[in-house]
Amino acid sequence: MERSGIITLTTDFGLVDGYAAVLHGVIWSIFPQARIVDLSHEVRPQQVLQGAFLLASAWRYFPRGTVHLAVVDPGVGTLRGAIAVETPHALFVAPDNGLLSGVWEEIDAAERAASRIVELTEPRYWLPHPSFTFHGRDIFAPVAAHLAAGVPLEALGRPRQALVVLEEIRPQILEDGTVLGRIVHIDRFGNLISNIGAEMLIQFFPGGKVRCEAAGRKIAGPLRTYAEGPADEPFFLIGSHNRLEIAVRNGSAARLLNLTIGDPVRLCPGRRL
Secondary structure, eight states, rough: OOSSHHHHHEEOSSSSSSSSHHHHHHHHHTTTOOEEEESSOOOOTTTTHHHHHHEEEEGGGTTTEEEEEEETTTTTSSSSSEEEEOSEEEEEEEEEEEEEEEHHHHSSSHHHOOOOOEEOOOGGGGOOSSSSHHHIIIIHHHHHHHHHTTOOOGSSSOEEEEOOOGGGGGGEEESSEEEEEEEEEETTOOOEEEEEEEEHHHHHHHGOEEEEEETEEEEEEEOOOGSOOBBBBBEEEEEETTTTEEEBBBBOHHHHHHOOTTTTEEEOOOOOO
């Protein structure tokens, strides 16, 4: 695959400590022509599920041959795997802890069949003497830089047949027809974004006859826009990610409902609220 020269970064490093800037420096030291895009460094600490969602929601908007580096790595230094993946559209570098779950679930069967996975076992593409606590700097960033510069995937390590996929990345369908989803992201407006896709509402609740429940409350909806929502009351709609969101007009649903990433959202058969 021809490389675009673009490398995106998704981490939970924040912008206070300089960790994110160090990734830039390592990449440019290896591949000075790299164009780096910071998708987000504000993934909540150790929230692999949120990181998986943010990466999955963004990667298809980049040119073919982009390298996506993601580091949310609570198991750094342990026996968890380190992988690189090449799909027909893009390349990914990440710990094998479920961080690529959203991408893997989103691509279709043909794309999966055409994808390749390798374990990062070739240290000549790392920094010398990698630490046990900062693989983002010492392993993942150098590998991403070499990939963007044109190093073939197979040079980075031995082939793998599968990667870790988080169960929480997809909703559950219960025997009574309930769809049990999870909050996977809270944006800066306090909107609660779930893992329930718009297609599930159509498939399981034709005609919009659905009841949404979260934090022990019935949530009004579905609505079309944020502006249609009642004042100071939560409602749900399908947002720009094509996922069910819970929002409050001109307010924060996360604060009002005291919900966080991983908390449940239920859709049940019933009348439209």
